Amino acid sequence: MDGNAIRMTVVSHQPTPWSFRMIRPLLLCLLLAVATLQAADTITIKAVSGLQYDVKRFAVQPGTTVAILFINDDATDMPHNLVFTRPGKRMDVVNAAMAMGADAIKTGFVPPGPDVIAAIPEVKPHAEAKLSFTAPTEKGIYPYVCTYPGHGLIMFGEMYVGLPMPTEKPLVEKEPSNPHAFPLTRPYLYRLFMPDSNAASVAIMLPGDLNLCWDAAACRPRYLWRGAGVDISAYWKGNGSGRVKLVGEKVWSAGSGSPLRLSQSTAPVVDFKGYALVQGYPEFRYTIDGIAVKELVKEHDGGRELVSSFVVDSDKPLVYVVDAAQNAWFSSSAGSFRDGVLNVPAKQGRSFSITLLAPANAPAGKDAK
């Protein structure tokens, strides 16, 4: 695979009248060249509303020329790109594009590296671009994906190289239909009446399949589940009497007691103050006994772990209490856990984090740490 010669040619990009005139001779040459090399049919792929490609799947023979016409037909005026990756590397490429930060603009959100086999950089709304490349010689299912920020989780398709293409089977990963007019990509959150938590709760869908219910009355994480997240359709279709359903499997839960305290024996007075969004992740703000706390929640290690990063406006020693019923492993960047209680020494609690190793599956039994 690595030895394959990949020819990548972006023919046109956003043909405004002046640029189109300039490009036309080049375009003609290239079209002729393609036609001479291989009489391949052009595959037209459109980007459509709702973060989708209209073509979810197509098949080619190994080593043949693949000619793509990519039309950005998204009625919601969203830019898109089209990146072909090596098998199984779709999310790696998506994350690599995310990691480029501001540099991504220069390459049209196409990240460098061997996982990308061909790509059309960012195409503005209602513009189009062409690409031809030689299909890999190795058989396989090669994903194509939009690596524009926030699109990659749901906007993709599959190129079948030398393999029979199923006609009805859905794509490997489920494509949630977007219930909003604007893209919703993890991490995202909803304030909701959540099952098994306080009526004041927040559902946070983290990248990957990890979801967190954070209780805004107790100011603490209440449970984790793995899967598609929340089904709010019953609530949304009516006046709010329909209940929210968890989609997925609950893998960890805790009671409503306050874990973060100034002393182990006394539950603090907590007061919720809201949250900031840090790259889409909520950094909750609350006070414990009047002391300001920030708690940023994030998945880590591909969703195996939940990391809560605390900033506490106090030099006092802190305690983090894990109740015995919890089936998860905790670790901390400061202090040490003993019998389910973390003691953070004076002055070390200003900034520390607690990592919860989120079980992969629903708990079979109690396995508290």
Added chain:
Amino acid sequence: MIRPLAASLIALAFVATQTTATAASITDHYTIEKLPLPKGLDPQVGALAVAPSGKLFAAFHRGEVLTWDPEHKHWHPFAFGLHEPLGMVVISEREVLVMQRPELTRLTDTDGDGSADLYETVCDDFGISGNYHEFNFGPARDAKGDLYIGLNVASNGDKTEKEVRGEFRHFGVTHEDVIGNWKEAKGKIGRMYSVVPYRGWVLKIDGKTGAMTPFASGLRSPNSLGFDAEGRLLVCDNQGDWLGSSKLHHIVEGGFHGHPASLVWRADWKLGNPLKLPVAELDKLRTREAMFFPQSILANSPTQPLLDTTGGKFGPYANQVFVGEMNISRIMRVLPETVAGQTQAAGIPFFDKNGLTQGINRLAFAPDGALYVGQTHLSWAGGEGIQKITWRGTVPMDVHGFSLSKDGFDVRFTKPADAKTITPEAFKIRRYYYEYHEAYGADTDDLSNPVVTKITPGKDDKEWSLTLDSLKPGYVYEFTFKGIKGADGEELINTLLCYTCNRLRDGSAPSPQIPGTAPKKPAKESTKGKAKEEKPE
């Protein structure tokens, strides 16, 4: 043979044109258009507010706040994930306050990318039980910058969540009853209930410190709040239990506005279950409504009161108050006044049908004087989307002012009236009251038909004083205007007006209007709850 026919057709056409020229249509004076909305949006509007630049902030059922740039005709996402946002105030181009189920929230776009990245809790010092009917409304901001929010009571159409925020309090059932044996608890808890703090209250939030003060109780579904030009805090409440018909309240500090469930959260409350109190006791405690919206006549689900702050850019109604109506296709005006210390008001349609979508939940004025109208239904009768109403610059023949006098009413039109059309027969009056009782809705009681006995012209042909043969306090005076025209020949555009007369000018007040006090001869007509099951509670 053909000629005479053609001639008569021409004559007919001429007559028709003449008629059209004088027939009153609000669209002769106002245009109405729909705003384009992004695909994929559930366009049920919970809140509208306009920034000084003209940027429109709109909040929707699924928790989004989007901004509309009217110049470039472009929608941009501002915030996501809110829980049923139902009210909004703009602080700046980058900052809004939004009322959602769990709290009043300040949304700030700190980095200027057009989307909020800071969601700060301004006030969550009230309970939420998880019951669907606990909608929250406001904020309304007074001249000092203090904020007022309104909290619905819960409905026994459903129970509470297992974990509620705030103390659970009820003098008939426990939280365990509600969760464990709802079938039985449902019958005891009250049709609409307030089991966590301040449901059914208006709360005041200090604009500087954020400190919350419970302000007034007795509300049922206060959708929603606004100030008039005199600084009265006006709130619409919806027909239901304890509300014979929908009401406009003038909220007063410490006031109990009639729905008893919320009384348990009074700091000094010692009377136990308010539902067990005699109606006469509750009637003595309560502050009377400023106005009834007679059910099936004027409105079924009045919504947001909005002061016309356009200074005349929206027509002749500057400094008056508009009110939305969710159930029927209508925007109204209300005309509050103070009589012997009591607020009372007239209500009159402003814009009926003519392309107006039903479901009018929110109103907001743009800097250019246009009125944005946002619709919702939440599975009740209503609609969806956003419309924009713009004044064409011509004045409709309309009632501009309406005020109680010592022996009748003073009416002021927007334009001089054709004196020939101002006759006693031009004013048909129905007079009735709505009993204060627990049952859902009420019949019109003690219906009669007072007549105009004398008409006195005022200082110009815009103002007229009507003398009635009988004036009694505690009644709705429902006027239907017949044949009134402007001096320019235009017919009166709105021919219905309902004035709630709590007191007379001499200060006389009504005797109790509670079960058992109605005159023996019951009214034959009933207007009770025609669309009762179809409307938001």
